[in-house]
Amino acid sequence: MTATLPQKKLIIAALIGSIALTTFTTSLFAQETSEDKTESATGNVGIQVSAPIYNFTIDPGESAQEIVKVRNVGDTTRIFYPEVFDFKPLNETGAPDFIIDAQDDSYTYSLASWVKISTEGIKLEPNESSALNFIINVPADAEPGGHYAGILFGTSPPKVGGTQIAISNKVGSLILVRVAGDAKEQANVEEFSTPKSFLENGPVLFTVRINNTGSVHIQPKGVIEIKNTFGKTVNTISINENSANILPQSIRAFLDGDGNNLNWNPSGLTIGKFTATLTLTYGDPAQNLTTSTSFWIVPWKILLVLLLTIIITILLLVLIIKKYNRWIVAKAQKSPPSTPPAGEDQPPASNASQSDAGGPVKSSSESAPKPPIESGQAGG
Numbered sequence: 001m002t003a004t005l006p007q008k009k010l011i012i013a014a015l016i017g018s019i020a021l022t023t024f025t026t027s028l029f030a031q032e033t034s035e036d037k038t039e040s041a042t043g044n045v046g047i048q049v050s051a052p053i054y055n056f057t058i059d060p061g062e063s064a065q066e067i068v069k070v071r072n073v074g075d076t077t078r079i080f081y082p083e084v085f086d087f088k089p090l091n092e093t094g095a096p097d098f099i100i101d102a103q104d105d106s107y108t109y110s111l112a113s114w115v116k117i118s119t120e121g122i123k124l125e126p127n128e129s130s131a132l133n134f135i136i137n138v139p140a141d142a143e144p145g146g147h148y149a150g151i152l153f154g155t156s157p158p159k160v161g162g163t164q165i166a167i168s169n170k171v172g173s174l175i176l177v178r179v180a181g182d183a184k185e186q187a188n189v190e191e192f193s194t195p196k197s198f199l200e201n202g203p204v205l206f207t208v209r210i211n212n213t214g215s216v217h218i219q220p221k222g223v224i225e226i227k228n229t230f231g232k233t234v235n236t237i238s239i240n241e242n243s244a245n246i247l248p249q250s251i252r253a254f255l256d257g258d259g260n261n262l263n264w265n266p267s268g269l270t271i272g273k274f275t276a277t278l279t280l281t282y283g284d285p286a287q288n289l290t291t292s293t294s295f296w297i298v299p300w301k302i303l304l305v306l307l308l309t310i311i312i313t314i315l316l317l318v319l320i321i322k323k324y325n326r327w328i329v330a331k332a333q334k335s336p337p338s339t340p341p342a343g344e345d346q347p348p349a350s351n352a353s354q355s356d357a358g359g360p361v362k363s364s365s366e367s368a369p370k371p372p373i374e375s376g377q378a379g380g
Contacts, residue, residue, distance in 0.1 A: 046074040047153055047171050050131075057178045061140035067131045068173055070153055072124035079121040080153045082132060086112045087150050087174070092209065092253040094244055096174060098150060109248065111149035111177055114138060119158055136177060144181025145215035146248050150174045176217055176245060183216040185283040189291045190251050192278045198296045203265035208239060208254045208278065210289070212246040219243050220289065222280035226264055229272045235264050239280065270297050 050069030058064050072078055086107055090097035099107065117134035124130060134151060152172035191209040212218055224237040239254050239262070246252040256262055264276075273296050280289040 046078065046155075047071070047080060048073050049153065049171055049173050051173055054173060054175045055178075056136060056175070057180055058136060058138045059180045060138055060142045060144075063135055063137045065133060065135040067133050068151055069129055069131045070122065070124070071129040072126055075126050077123065077125050078155055079123045080155060081121045081157050082117055082119060082172075083152050083154070083158050083170070084112045084115045084117060085150055085152060086110045087148055089247050089250040089252070092251050093255070093259070094246075094252055096150060098152070109145070109147050111136075111147035111175060114147070114177075115149055115151070115175065117151060121157065122153075136175070138177070138179055142179045144179050144183040146183070146217045147177045147179065148175065148217075148247060178216050184214040185216060185218060185287065186214040187212050187218055187220065187246070187282060187287075187289065189278065189280075189289050192276075192291050193293055194276075194295045197294070198298065200301065201266075201297065201299050202270065203263040204274075204276075204295065204297070205261040205263045206237070206276065207261060209251055210246055210254070210280070211251045212248050215248050217245040217247050218282045219245055220280040220282040222278065222289075224262065224264075225277045225279070227275050227277070229274075234266070234274070237262050237264060239278075266297070269299065269302065271299060271303075272297065 048071045050067075054066055054068075056064050056066075068082075070080060072080075085098040085100065086109075087096040087098045088107075088109070089095070114137050115134055116137065117132060122130050122132070150172050152170035154170040188211050189209075190211040191207055193207050195205055195207075206224060208224075210220055219240065221240045221243070223239060225233055226235045226237075228234050244252070244254070254262065273294060275292055275294045277292045278290065281287070282289070
């Protein structure tokens with residue numbers, strides 16, 4: 001029983017060291033996977049429009065009409081004036097860039113000149129609403145494709161010209177018109193990538209940029225499917241759930257609901273090579289876009305701590321075994337040698353002649369020479 005005391009002490013020390021290192025590893029992992037969250041808010045603009053976007057498909061030479069509802073959500077009586085402006089994409093987020101100069105007929109996707117709406121001011125009490133009728137007249141010679149404009153409401157009467165600041169103080173609806181016919185629907189993946197191909201941990205950010213090279217707006221929808229080294233799907237990210245449009249001859253970057261890059265934030269310890277496949281569908285008839293990208297996730301700091309933990313544990317175990325073996329040897333050397341009990345026969349001594357000659361020992365009769373036989377004795 002006493003032989004196990006040093007062993008127990010060393011084992012306890014080894015376990016304490018291993019637990020301490022493992023605890024540090026867990027703490028480090030928790031710190032590196034934490035994520036800050038921010039919130040944003042929007043201000044009250046004083047007017048509310050019934051629908052942010054109107055979509056129409058109209059044949060050449062035909063017309064379509066609709067109503068737009070506005071409501072005064074302020075606390076004072078106001079007069080609102082409607083205006084119509086062409087717009088184009090401002091950037092890759094899909095924000096509109098209204099053309100505030102005089103309408104240019106050379107603008108390929110112009111729509112403002114086709115939209116008819118009263119420009120008289122609308123006086124609204126607080127929380128009072130009103131509906132305005134507008135008509136879209138498509139020329140008979142209009143080519144198939146997309147045309148875009150916006151009906152904006154402001155508190156100032158319409159002016160010739162204007163500034164972007166004045167436009168920013170207006171609120172309204174966007175109108176997207178597709179002139180029926182053989183419009184060109186064509187797009188390609190401009191970029192599908194991650195910022196780095198080697199990451200220590202999540203989240204993994206994805207850049208998705210689609211280029212509409214056609215002549216009409218499209219609404220690509222699909223998913224990003226992420227698979228691990230063994231081909232198992234570990235996550236799926238939906239794209240364009242809000243049915244956002246890409247205007248012709250423009251690029252749009254698809255983001256999440258908070259305006260950030262689409263991302264995957266794996267839970268727990270994640271390691272290995274992953275492949276993300278982007279699949280999108282758009283147009284009528286449906287067309288597909290598919291591409292892939294690969295990346296590695298290697299939490300090297302955590303792996304380094306785990307490796308050090310294993311090495312130290314092995315060294316401690318080797319030290320324990322050596323210490324225990326030395327203790328056993330020292331204990332054995334201190335014990336007196338054992339003697340055989342009295343009365344036991346001693347082993348016979350070795351035959352000297354056998355050991356000296358190296359051969360079998362002969363008897364005396366065999367070794368002594370025999371006398372010669374006389375002739376008289378032979379006859380007997």
